[in-house]
Amino acid sequence: MIHVKAPGKLYIAGEYAVTEPGYKSVLIAVDRFVTAAIEKADSVEGTGTIHSKTLHHEPVVFYRDEDEIIVSDTNSAKQLKYVITAINVFEQYALTHDIDLTHFHLTIDSNLDDANGHKYGLGSSAAVLVSVIKALNEFYEMHLSNLYIYKLAVIANMKLQSLSSCGDIAVSVYTGWLAYSTFDHEWVSQQIEDTSVDEVVMKNWPGLHIEPLQAPENMEVLIGWTGSPASSHHLVSEVKRLKSDPSFYSRFLEQSHACVEKLIHTFKTNNIQGVQQMIRQNREIIQSMDAEATVEIETAHLKTLCSIAEKYGGAAKTSGAGGGDCGITIIHNAIDKQAIYSEWRVNEVKPLEFNIYNGQ
Known part of the structure; x- marks a missing residue:
């Protein structure tokens, strides 16, 4: 049995601007995971199973039709669309490398949400995709790089027509701290349409930047x-509407770009105070976006979270x-974080005592 996790x-910074190719953001991987376990199925049966523990009590049977994964139960197929699409994309790639496809039992589990199923906003769809690709990479012994x-x-993700910068996918693969800018989505979409998966993967993607940070x-x-889930798709779509004011939107992009570049420099020069300065500046830039948008980006709960953290030097x-x-706070570890946590709790903000995950 092979076990992997994503x-x-x-x-941390660069939100919204990161939806545009070439504009950097900074992210972290946290130690909450989607896990995948995979083992070979009995070849005589001609079927395998997919078991998402968060969606189904029992495994769902699949078979292949012309090298496509087919789940005959349409409701289950819809629920498992991220898993099925990831398998199909990976196996299209594997076939071009003369890998013999076989049936398997794949089990997916997650602790990215709380015990009651409330979402923290940790990028569960991305982690599902990455965990499936990683599991198949080991199962078929492909030895693929992180980039592939x-x-x-x-x-x-793009076959599922998701409006995403895919930064969540990048940090789920690379882990730790990451500087990231997205690729030219139109170019990659066209490549997917015109060429094979193998060719798309081999090409350099315009605008893509992935850089681990210390x-x-x-x-x-x-x-x-804050206890209230956000609809990233709705929020990003609304902010995209602001493109209709090119002077405002271009100014926002340039301000975000300059701020995040300085933030990355503070990482490279081991400068906590510089990091904090750029985090505060990035907050102001996001607030300028908030003032123009018809949706509330920094909610009252998030304002309270920030005010309490700032009071203690975060x-x-x-x-x-x-x-x-979620909201985040950067502190020097000499600061009493329990004082921040205590006041957050009083104000109905739940501390998530997660660690940054560095590993594969």
Whole structure:
């Protein structure tokens, strides 16, 4: 039995701008995971199973039709669309490398949500895609690089027509701290349409930047959850509407770009105070977006989270699309984080005592 895991993510800076090719963001992987276990099925049966423990009590049977994974139960197929699409994309790639496809039993589990099923906004869809690709990579002994695993997961994501920068996929693959800018989506979409999966993966993707970062010494990230889930798709779609004012939108992009480039530099120069300064500046840039949008990015709960953290010397902001979910705070680890946590709890912000996950 092969076991793999793919971590969840949180954005630290560069949200919204990261939806445009070439504009960088900074993310972290956290130690909450989607896990995948895979083993070979009895070849006589001609079927395999997919078992998502969060969706079904029992495994769902699949078979192949012209090298496509088919789940005959249409309701289950819809629920498992991320898993099935990831398998099909990976196996299209494997076939071009003369890999003999076989049936298997694949089990997916997750602890990215809380015990009651409430979503923290940790990027569960991305982690599902990555865990499936990683499991198949080991199962078929393909020995793919992180970049190829990322690209295969992205291709699956794009086939599902997801409006995503795919930063969550990148950090789920690479883990730790990551500087990331997305690729030219129109170009990659056209490549997917015109060429094979193998050819798309081999090409350089315009705009794509993936750079692992080393955090300054003694720096810590605190995460607070507001208890209300955000709709990233709705929020990003609304902000995209602001493109109709080119002067505002281009100014926002340039401000975000300059801020995140300086943030990355503070990482490379081991400068916690510089990191905090850029986090505060990025919050102001996001707030300028908030003022123009018809949706609330920094909610009252997130404002409270930030105010409490700032009172104790932390630098705080929303994480990701905002509108709920999580906020983050950068502190020097000499600061009493329990004081922040205690006041957060009083104000109905739940501390998520996650660690940054560095590993494969």
